[in-house]
Amino acid sequence: MDREKVRKVLECLLFVTNRPVGLLELSEIIGETQEDVQSVAEDLESDLSARGSALQLSRVAEGFQLASRDGFGYWVKKLFKDQTTFRLSQSALETLSIIAYKQPITRAEIEEIRGVEVIGVLETLSERKLVKIAGRKESVGRPLLYATTPEFLRQFQLWKISDLPSLEDLAKEAERKRSEGEPVAAEPPGGSDAGPPAPAEGEPRA
């Protein structure tokens, strides 16, 4: 296949898929080497940006997928009106981060760290496909083990789980900010360093 054709096939696949597709799988479908697919993917990426597309090539969960660029939330939310989901609660985020860093982990072990029950929160996280059951621990009662999913990687824009900074680095960073008198830990998403988020970016006034 000539390179142009490969680019089109790739663009089509990444448009149609509803999950990130890995290089190996793409190379098997297209019948080109992984190196070639990788290089064409990079072409596609710059191509999309050069033609000013609202789509971008997203690299998440060890795969590729087309996603929208920033700045269209106003209209997308109108399209989905009553179907938007909630942002995760603080307790859900904490439970999720414990699972992300200590997986596979049992419910009792999570509760040991959080000092509070997490049954309801685990249900929410499972419903949203951010965590899954990853077997049973070979200990008394053979409790269920929980782990994060590719959907977790996608939602938090991660290539793989080890891309998360280490807890030690996070703690050091927080310590540094604290000593500089900056707000830490409870800092709001996109908070102080990002400046006030433009609330109505691209939003028509009338």
Add this chain to the structure above:
Amino acid sequence: MKPYSVNLELFEGPLDLLLYLIKREDMDIRDIPISQITGEYLAAIHLMKELNLEMAGEFLVMASTLLQIKARTLLPKEAEREEDEGPDPRAELVARLLEYQKYKEAAALLARREFDSREVYYRNVLPLFAQEDMTLEATLFDLLDAFRGVLDQAGEEVKELIYEEIPLEQKIREILDLLEGQNCVHFNAIFTARMARRELVVTFLALLELIRLKQVIAAQTDLFGEIRIYRVLAAAESRPDGGDAETPGEGPRGRSVESDG
């Protein structure tokens, strides 16, 4: 008397309360003034009990741990040494707090990432109901602190002559009515001066219930700042069963909050 039951499972636990107090009092985790923190902790627990909040047993376990640590510090050095068989509960508590705090940092990181990619949409993924203008969501303990302020102002002289059962549902409706046509109200605005203590309590419980049901959000402009109550629009009305009780076309929907600037 059957207590009003507000389930706290979705709120915070005893470690959150301790970290909250440590931050509020600007203490050093590694060197907590144990007597002070025990006092603050018990005061918070006391208020939660007074409100008849369904408190997880863990809160009481933590209270006894604190009292145990405090008792130890009062012992003379030698007695302490003799008793020094098991692990030091104070060191254990500090280790737990430090460990938990690490995951709080990690949760903050995830929240930032979630926020940063909130407008990157994928096929078959529903958009997030983002609270762009929301600065900080108030924790249960922020709310309790604010409510304590309300109670203090009300004072004790309000005599309740008539014992009247106030349904939680009625207070829930009143709060929602108050929010009708507004983006937000100040926390104190949901209480009025003529409310008796009991009515204040029910109003507060109604607020907690609304937060739990995600009908409203309590947010602060900054850490320990003043609390405002925001009505959650649009997304809150959607039910999994597809039932939509909303009357259509009433005012702008879809955006939960406007910046106050």
